Amino acid sequence: MPAVGDAKREYPGLIDRKDAALKAWLEKRPREAALEPDLPIIDPHHHFWDTPQRGHYFLPELLADIGGGHNIVSTVFLECQAMYRKHGPAEMAPVGEVEFVNGIAAMSASGNYGPCRVAEGIVGYADLRIGARVRDVLEAEIAVAGGRFRGIRQGVAWDEHDSISRHASRKVPLHLVRDKTFREGFAQLAKLGLSFESWQYHPQLSDAVDLTRAFPDTTIILDHVGGVLGVGPYAGRRQEILQSWAKDIRAMAECPNVAVKLGGLGMTSFGFDFHERDVPPSSEELAAAWRPYIETCIEAFGVNRCMFESNFPPDKQSCGYTELWNAFKRITANASAAEKTALYSGTAARVYRLTAP
Template sequence: MTTERTDRSAAPPTGIVDAHHHVWDLAVRDQDWITGPRMAPLRRNFAPADLRPEAAAAGVTASVVVQTVTVAEETPELLALAADDELIAGVVGWTDLTAPDVADSLAALRDLPGGERLVSIRHQVQGEADPEWLLRPEVLRGLAAVAAAGLAYDLVVLDHQLPAARAAAAAVPQLTFVLDHLGKPPIAAGGPRPWSDAVRALAALPNTVCKLSGLVTEADWETWTVDDLRPYADTVLDAFGPDRLMFGSDWPVCRLAASYTEVLAAARELTRGLGPAESAAVFAGTAVRTYGLDPKG
């Protein structure tokens, strides 16, 4: 079974890889998930130029930009940004997994400017009312097409959707499934179970990887501490191991609760017990290997 991209060789990282961030331009399209007064700080444009100084100050030399809306036009735009930006080494895009011509759509994306930077596909499964959306026959067919294209698949799910995510990963073993934001554990609401049981079951499958990302916005935005995050980070470190765990900032969403520097510092503290090689995996190597990145920096 192959769970890594094989269409180009992976170059060794030269610094930290931020495996998860976003950009958007509200003049191009609305981000309809940014609603209400608490989300108001995000109702502005965020471009690679805004991220670049923060990333440079943190020692980040490569990044992966991730889709935000289920709009077909967004992925070509992200690929074009990656083609012209030295920081963006990979793009997690969107296409309709349920479409009969999904394989053709993926091939068309790869042929676009920046198409070689397409590394994964994602769908907003967290917004699907059906907790077993990932197990629909047409979705499983689409996931198989993603694998055949040499791409990974990013899982953005809520904790109650983790069992279906595990079943999908078992059904398509040739595809690498990347769990975004640890599966969104309810940190602010209380203890780690039953999330921890479900995430350990997912991690038991060898074709799964996890992003150490999104924790600060699942905690209390105003009062979170590293100790609040620690049980969840410890769980995925134990379940996946450093070789299947990758750091992601979730910028600019993280700004609701923490700065870019604070998010990276928290991740460093949560992984302080790791040795140098294990830390290098979390902060660069796992992302490079899983996504087949070729960092430009």
């Protein structure tokens, strides 16, 4: 398993290299041939953005990544604060992101950009802290999404250490999901047939369990295997954290309304050193590092509640798109055909109501 970063080094954030520098680094390792190239894949988690801090990642960049030989049949877009509306009520600003992505999805649906149905599902953002009034925001997002809107993500990632929390995409208070007004907003999701993406760090998984138990009729998707931290004060404690995280994962899996995304491990917050190497890792190296997290989740949730994800471009900090899916396929090499169907497309198609391959 790769060495963990120096505990004294601050959390480097999600996006270190951007665009040209990242492309040059990834090209130091020739792209691998795709394993099991005929296996249909739904990629249920990627982003689009264009900012000075994050760089540029739109449809052409995604198509270049998915064009490496894997059979990516459709994708789901996840909110990332892209193209918010400049004018109008602040709470309605995220409607602009859904509208923007629906335009990209419409381009893809024309068939002019290849067979993959890009952004067949869209997960947006709405601030549940405004309580029941959030229904107006949700209905506006449904209206502009062309039938593609599936739910929201409101990240609640929080940590007491400045080296972690100062890099979170949004500043949130501790135990936000236990707040009464937040839960009044959360209660609107099931009424509209919408899901919730749970994105937090691993020390907050007990909060996620509490929220899940309080809303058994709401579909909840646990992002990025629960958000394991391995940087800052968490560096050098991988085995200790793995044990406590696995206990919380099993508790989360006891709730039948939860599915889990297998991915996000390429983010630098997980504490692997791949992004610091002179040459990007091979899929064999990725599989060896990621296997304990992937297999623990599959064992706890079962294949019918697990779905592999790319989390691109954040995970691009550690590897190429083709190598990422090769790593997943190495981990599942001994799975049956039915199990692979569930992990790579079936669960995502059911949870997000997409066209099944």
